[in-house]
Amino acid sequence: MDYIAHNNELTETNPYFKLFLTLFPLILTLALDNLYFDIFIFIVMSIVILAIAKIDYRSYLKFLTIPMAFLVITCIFLILFFGKGDVIYETGIFGIVVTTDSWHYGIYTFFRVMGCLPSLGFLALTTPIAKIFHCLDTMKVPKIVIEIGLLMYNTIFIFLNEIDTMQKAQKTRMGYNSYMNSMKCLADLISSIFLRSLDKSETLQHSLDSRGYTGELPVYVPPKKEE
Known part of the structure; x- marks a missing residue:
């Protein structure tokens, strides 16, 4: 990942601009809680990473693999063990059921995180870590x-x-x-x-x-x- 951050089409782009381009959609995704907006951000940021930064799609998919694995496990856990409402599916295992509320909770959590991942990936894959820390230092973090x-x-x-x-x-x-x-x-x-x-x-x-x-x-x- 460090090699990719130093070797892409946006490496020399202003890091403050890239930090803004990361935080703005990230905050919007978390604030709006809109399924369609989450999908839109995922597609747009993926296009920026693959088409504009010209990062290899295999490297991008590899970057998404580990958080996606944890995300899927978490969402399955949310769907099976959280939420109330009408039962829409019975697993037949120790009385575990899927309700309308838990299904909604799991799906929206999945797509919200999916909308955030490309935004974070854009910063991580296009900006060397030293420049990120320098930006944070000048912003008085x-x-x-x-x-x-x-x-x-x-x-x-x-x-x-x-x-x-x-x-x-x-x-x-x-x-x-x-x-x-x-x-x-x-x-x-x-x-x-x-x-x-x-x-x-x-x-x-x-x-x-x-x-x-x-x-x-x-x-x-x-x-x-x-x-």
Whole structure:
């Protein structure tokens, strides 16, 4: 994702404009709660990402895959266990039913989140993270929020690399070759990542201290263009 953000047709576009183009439809989508508007925003922002920014559709679909998986699970849970009203479907499992209210709740939640995803994706896929943090800094967002975001962003990529390395090591030792073996490998992976996270956090703190860390991380400032 970081590579895509640095290599697209809108990389050099004003980041403040892109931030506005993200927040404006995002706020409208959340405020209006209109099914047709959600679909409209999803289509328009997807066209901007694919046709104007010229981001590969496979990368865009991959970006949507993980949040979509969580969204579908959440909406199914809402439809089955929340809401009142007339029963429109009986599952026959422990008395679980789908009501008019729960169906409406689940569907509208699905499309509301679907309308928000391309807006966030537009900013994430077209703007390098350093420029986003610089914009937030100039907009007087609290320093602690920016620093937490910076550390989280850095840590995510570190642990993704760790997970990839550990999975490859497990597979070379005949891991994941059966269901029970996969469960055991997954448990070992989770426990190892937890221990690695403690070790990495301590290493990070030592690195910051050795570089004169005083409680505030520096934020990237883009160089001024020469006239």
